[in-house]
Amino acid sequence: MESASRILRKVLREEAFYFFSSIGNYIGDSAASLEEFSEKIKEVNSKSLEFHLYRGDFEKWVDEVLGDAELAKKIKELRNQQLAGDHLQDQLYLTIFRRYNELKTGLTQSV
């Protein structure tokens, strides 16, 4: 479960995910852990989600910063489905929240 605790850790401010609506336009929301990330996915404008999803920003951050290749793969699959708007927001949130729960439950049971 070392891997789960690593994925669920809080990262440094410099490593957090910063939400933009388009090139250079930061909307003021950021996430420094998988838990915060799932909460923000539910809150931010779907235009911001579309911007990041189709640039590959989400999967890159999840893989390279959090170290969760499995979730990164699932996000990439969503990208390939060409979703948009509220439907994208719902699917993205479900995917991330399920993974968060799975890791959190596994970590609790192992203690």
Added chain:
Amino acid sequence: MKIKRQAVSLDDLDWKILQALRENAKQTYSETGRLLNVAHSTVYERIKKMEEHGIIEKYMAVVDFERAGMKHITAVMTIITDPKESEKVAEKLSKFNNVLEVYTSLSEELLIIAKVIAGDQSELHSFIAQSVAPMPGVLRIRTSIITKKHKEEGFPVGPNPTSQKEG
């Protein structure tokens, strides 16, 4: 030697010299003197005085980046900040070589306005996402990419053109 922060009043000749230098800072004192019908020694003294008082801060080359073969984009960032952190954000921004100008402004919120250059949009976005957004006190950022430069001057010289009456 620079005499700091002493108020100096400029006369008409000083302003004419400044205008001449703005058009061509490499011209000699004699050339400026001929242009303004004054002795080159007068031009020399006036320029020295303005340098010493910090009125002329420095001489710099205006580079045409495109002719220099450097592909780039210029953007203006408007950064909304926490007032307590604003000065620190401005200081940090000023240290980046690709940030050309930094200003603070107080409108409804405390803003920092900064001009930045980057190789392309991707590089611009990476810089803002990785270096600017994470700074403590940055609340939001609005970025406008400049598509065409119509004018760039250091200071106004002479009156505005009179508006032409129609009809």
